[in-house]
Amino acid sequence: MTCPRPCCEGSGPMASERYNPRDTEPRWQAWWAENRCFEAREEAGKPKYYVLEMFPYPSGRIHMGHVRNYTMGDVIARFRRAAGYNVLHPMGWDAFGMPAENAAIERGIHPASWTYDNIATMRGQLKSMGLSLDWSREVATCDPSYYQHEQAMFIDFMNAGLVERKVSQVNWDPVDHTVLANEQVIDGRGWRSGAVVEKRELAQWFLKITAFSDDLLSALDGLDKWPEKVRLMQKNWIGRSEGMRFTFAVEDAHGKTLDDGLTVFTTRHETIFGASFCAISADHPLSKHLAQHDEDLQAFRKEVAALGTSEENIEKAEKKGYPLGLYARHPFRKDVKLPIYAANFVLMGYGEGAVFGCPAHDQRDLDFARKYHLPVIPVVAPKGTDPKTFTIGDEAYVEKDGEDTVLINSGFLDGLSVPEAKEKVAHRFEVEGIGTRKVNHRLRDWGVSRQRYWGCPIPVVHCDTCGVVPVKKEDLPVKLPEDVKFDKPGNPLDHHPTWKHTSCPACGKPARRETDTFDTFIDSSWYFARFCSPQAGMPVVAEAARYWMPVDQYIGGVEHAILHLLYSRFFVRAMHKTGHIHLDEPFASLFTQGMVIHETFRTEAGDWVLPADAVHKEGQWFHATTGEPLLVGGVEKMSKSKKNVVDPETIIAAYGADTARWFMLSDTPPERDIEWTESGVEGAWRFTQRLWRLVNDVAELGKGAASGAGDGLELRRAAHRAIAAITDDLMNLRFNRAIARIFELANALGTAMAVKDKSVALTEAIREAADFLVLAFAPMMPHLAEEAWQLLGHRTAVVNSAWPKADPALVARDDVTIAVQVNGKRRDELTVAKGLTQAELEPLVLALDGVKRALDGKSVAKIIVVPDRIVNIVCKG
RNA sequence: GCGGGCGUGGCGGAACGGUAGACGCAACGGACUUAAAAUCCGUUUUCCGCAAGGAAGUGAGGGUUCGAGUCCCUCCGCCCGCACCA
Numbered sequence: 001m002t003c004p005r006p007c008c009e010g011s012g013p014m015a016s017e018r019y020n021p022r023d024t025e026p027r028w029q030a031w032w033a034e035n036r037c038f039e040a041r042e043e044a045g046k047p048k049y050y051v052l053e054m055f056p057y058p059s060g061r062i063h064m065g066h067v068r069n070y071t072m073g074d075v076i077a078r079f080r081r082a083a084g085y086n087v088l089h090p091m092g093w094d095a096f097g098m099p100a101e102n103a104a105i106e107r108g109i110h111p112a113s114w115t116y117d118n119i120a121t122m123r124g125q126l127k128s129m130g131l132s133l134d135w136s137r138e139v140a141t142c143d144p145s146y147y148q149h150e151q152a153m154f155i156d157f158m159n160a161g162l163v164e165r166k167v168s169q170v171n172w173d174p175v176d177h178t179v180l181a182n183e184q185v186i187d188g189r190g191w192r193s194g195a196v197v198e199k200r201e202l203a204q205w206f207l208k209i210t211a212f213s214d215d216l217l218s219a220l221d222g223l224d225k226w227p228e229k230v231r232l233m234q235k236n237w238i239g240r241s242e243g244m245r246f247t248f249a250v251e252d253a254h255g256k257t258l259d260d261g262l263t264v265f266t267t268r269h270e271t272i273f274g275a276s277f278c279a280i281s282a283d284h285p286l287s288k289h290l291a292q293h294d295e296d297l298q299a300f301r302k303e304v305a306a307l308g309t310s311e312e313n314i315e316k317a318e319k320k321g322y323p324l325g326l327y328a329r330h331p332f333r334k335d336v337k338l339p340i341y342a343a344n345f346v347l348m349g350y351g352e353g354a355v356f357g358c359p360a361h362d363q364r365d366l367d368f369a370r371k372y373h374l375p376v377i378p379v380v381a382p383k384g385t386d387p388k389t390f391t392i393g394d395e396a397y398v399e400k401d402g403e404d405t406v407l408i409n410s411g412f413l414d415g416l417s418v419p420e421a422k423e424k425v426a427h428r429f430e431v432e433g434i435g436t437r438k439v440n441h442r443l444r445d446w447g448v449s450r451q452r453y454w455g456c457p458i459p460v461v462h463c464d465t466c467g468v469v470p471v472k473k474e475d476l477p478v479k480l481p482e483d484v485k486f487d488k489p490g491n492p493l494d495h496h497p498t499w500k501h502t503s504c505p506a507c508g509k510p511a512r513r514e515t516d517t518f519d520t521f522i523d524s525s526w527y528f529a530r531f532c533s534p535q536a537g538m539p540v541v542a543e544a545a546r547y548w549m550p551v552d553q554y555i556g557g558v559e560h561a562i563l564h565l566l567y568s569r570f571f572v573r574a575m576h577k578t579g580h581i582h583l584d585e586p587f588a589s590l591f592t593q594g595m596v597i598h599e600t601f602r603t604e605a606g607d608w609v610l611p612a613d614a615v616h617k618e619g620q621w622f623h624a625t626t627g628e629p630l631l632v633g634g635v636e637k638m639s640k641s642k643k644n645v646v647d648p649e650t651i652i653a654a655y656g657a658d659t660a661r662w663f664m665l666s667d668t669p670p671e672r673d674i675e676w677t678e679s680g681v682e683g684a685w686r687f688t689q690r691l692w693r694l695v696n697d698v699a700e701l702g703k704g705a706a707s708g709a710g711d712g713l714e715l716r717r718a719a720h721r722a723i724a725a726i727t728d729d730l731m732n733l734r735f736n737r738a739i740a741r742i743f744e745l746a747n748a749l750g751t752a753m754a755v756k757d758k759s760v761a762l763t764e765a766i767r768e769a770a771d772f773l774v775l776a777f778a779p780m781m782p783h784l785a786e787e788a789w790q791l792l793g794h795r796t797a798v799v800n801s802a803w804p805k806a807d808p809a810l811v812a813r814d815d816v817t818i819a820v821q822v823n824g825k826r827r828d829e830l831t832v833a834k835g836l837t838q839a840e841l842e843p844l845v846l847a848l849d850g851v852k853r854a855l856d857g858k859s860v861a862k863i864i865v866v867p868d869r870i871v872n873i874v875c876k877g
Numbered sequence: 878g879c880g881g882g883c884g885u886g887g888c889g890g891a892a893c894g895g896u897a898g899a900c901g902c903a904a905c906g907g908a909c910u911u912a913a914a915a916u917c918c919g920u921u922u923u924c925c926g927c928a929a930g931g932a933a934g935u936g937a938g939g940g941u942u943c944g945a946g947u948c949c950c951u952c953c954g955c956c957c958g959c960a961c962c963a
Binding site for chain 1 (some may be wrong): 878879880881882888889890891895896899900901902903915916930942943944945957958959960961962963
């Protein structure tokens with residue numbers, strides 16, 4: 001036998017060396033590229049598989065989150081490819097956005113050169129990961145050859161009535177000097193800057209996402225390969241509620257009826273007899289109107305505006321109202337007048353910005369009623385309750401699901417159930433012509449105007465004569481000017497001396513270009529479709545999209561559960577409506593991976609310290625250069641601010657991409673947060689070396705003697721079972737389990753290799769198992785796999801090799817180990833031929849020592865047999 | 878407040894309602910080495926026992942079942958999303 005140890009003489013030249021990824025990885029990357037292994041072509045008749053990871057923002061360098069995301073995508077792509085699919089696996093750059101402009105402002109670098117430099121760096125880093133990407137399809141959203149199609153589609157959307165320009169109250173980010181969409185405001189702060197968002201009135205472009213509210217909602221049911229969590233978040237975000245919109249007659253303090261009534265929205269119209277006041281938003285037109293002649297009301301409106309909408313404020317805020325001196329007449333109790341208040345808890349942005357208050361059954365209304373001494377009339381009570389004794393204390397009565405309740409104190413509704421009363425009152429409103437059934441959504445239209453330079457110009461022109469006119473399609477793209485200055489706050493496009501001056505596409509007179517640019521979420525709302533035909537002179541070539549779309553597997557962070565994923569679902573619907581694509585749902589299957597987390601270190605002074613600067617000595621952490629002791633903090637998401645980052649480039653340089661990839665997939669399920677640890681990476685590194693030694697040993701194996709030991713059957717079974725399990729795991733994205741199976745296969749192969757004097761059969765089984773092993777880990781460690789594959793004597797490349805097929809005969813078991821329980825506790829086990837019947841098993845089981853001991857003379861009441869799995873003997877006494 | 882998820886060894890985590898802890902990390906013991914690293918062999922849920930074997934055990938308590946980490950109810954803790962949405 002040849003000794004595999006590096007120290008031994010006489011072994012082959014390869015075998016005496018450690019596996020060196022620094023040599024092999026660039027070599028195989030170059031080979032794959034030269035042979036265009038990953039360039040996708042449409043092939044009729046071959047099943048296609050479109051794998052896509054959310055494309056990166058070119059911030060400068062890749063981070064571990066990218067490594068995890070792209071490794072998962074690559075494993076899927078390589079596995080599907082081997083399994084016979086025609087795989088599309090493209091990559092691009094979400095290249096517009098604020099950081100490029102910040103670099104321009106802070107360092108005087110042009111956003112374009114900053115962006116393209118970053119792309120070059122990051123492209124190189126991604127290539128060093130050995131990803132099976134089709135680089136011929138690369139796109140950058142900041143390239144006019146990309147955004148011109150976005151502009152063309154926007155014009156089509158305008159013509160299709162999916163675009164609106166309106167003055168509205170918008171979220172203004174005072175740090176980024178731009179407008180934010182509702183989805184981009186988190187806890188009252190800008191999603192990027194973290195600044196408290198202000199309200200401003202501005203003329204803005206909107207995409208009418210609300211035109212698809214119900215469709216976006218109901219189609220979620222069909223997205224059965226999306227995480228339930230994401231579907232639920234979108235459902236809540238769209239926030240559909242069914243109710244009624246109806247109008248109260250309004251009179252003033254002198255009993256004079258006003259021309260206009262007060263229209264409210266409610267989902268609890270059955271509680272109308274419990275109404276004791278009405279409340280309107282401080283921003284309601286009626287409130288604004290009255291404030292013109294009422295200084296106290298003006299003050300109240302200011303107070304409400306100052307409060308904002310952040311979480312803390314809402315929790316603390318007391319329900320407050322300002323009586324307007326107006327009264328709403330109850331529609332069914334003509335003697336009752338409901339005072340109307342402007343109130344701080346009514347939002348202008350939802351429903352009608354006006355409600356009726358039913359204090360008995362709504363906590364906010366109750367708080368309000370108690371403060372202003374308004375009546376509290378219970379109108380819904382548990383069935384059987386005496387209406388005379390049912391009272392409300394400090395808590396509103398809200399019936400729970402499934403509770404049996406009836407209407408009380410409600411005139412013609414008395415005795416009805418809530419659904420019956422809803423129906424009856426709705427009918428009555430409709431008959432009397434004062435109200436209609438109405439579905440409301442929480443979802444607002446998507447404000448897409450941004451007052452920034454580094455984005456896609458909105459292709460319209462403002463003409464004093466013609467108004468807003470879209471740019472002619474033949475004049476697209478509207479390109480960004482290159483000579484811009486960032487010397488003052490605000491939008492450089494607006495400050496540019498000439499760019500905005502143009503002529504009207506309709507009348508030819510001098511006119512102004514729109515200087516707002518698109519929200520960058522538009523750029524990422526269709527890039528997946530562009531990848532089907534990335535160089536086409538139209539947004540999407542129909543045949544290409546028909547072949548490749550939808551994306552079969554989309555992978556990214558859960559932070560995009562609403563923003564990007566909802567916008568994309570809308571945008572594709574708009575593209576469908578305007579004839580650019582044939583489908584509505586872009587992503588058939590979605591996977592949201594967890595974050596990469598790491599321990600945090602800080603000095604006693606409180607400064608964060610990079611993990612690379614922390615050294616562990618005798619159970620204590622110290623700073624590598626200053627030597628001062630370090631405090632170990634929590635394990636948190638890798639972030640620059642806490643410095644708990646590990647640079648992928650350093651890791652790849654030290655261990656190679658395969659090791660980094662292997663670590664990312666091991667142990668932790670892909671949807672959970674993974675903790676990056678030095679010992680884990682070391683472990684992955686050692687395993688690459690172990691595989692390399694194992695393959696070397698197999699490669700050097702001579703022909704076994706016919707008389708040698710071992711029939712190889714056990715190993716063959718292990719290998720085929722491993723392949724069957726790994727195939728199943730990879731199909732279902734259970735990478736950590738697949739990796740455990742690969743460890744087991746390597747262990748089984750190692751055990752077989754330790755047999756002295758191997759028979760021919762065992763030797764052949766070893767060769768087969770080694771091939772299987774290499775093919776099985778190839779999606780995770782593609783470079784090592786290619787190198788090992790050559791060493792095993794194959795002339796093909798792994799990328800061009802088929803996924804191994806498990807032989808069902810070897811996967812199936814002919815004998816089984818059955819656990820034997822007595823009263824549910826395991827007492828013994830029994831290995832028998834598969835498929836024994838209860839009658840055959842019973843005597844065998846009762847004869848077992850462990851069973852006899854446990855029974856100890858007790859009488860057997862019953863024997864439960866689950867074929868080939870378990871026997872449970874139930875006894876008494 | 879509403880909605881959702883999760884709780885298993887020292888750690889990451891396995892486990893169609895059917896032998897809890899696969900696989901990995903770490904630790905410990907041993908072999909090899911002048912030594913270290915690497916490598917190889919072994920041990921590692923807890924408790925009792927020399928062992929054979931036994932007892933307990935999946936956040937807590939109850940239930941369904943021949944059998945529960947898994948299903949149901951109540952509670953505790955942690956995480957995430959939304960949040961004055963009428």
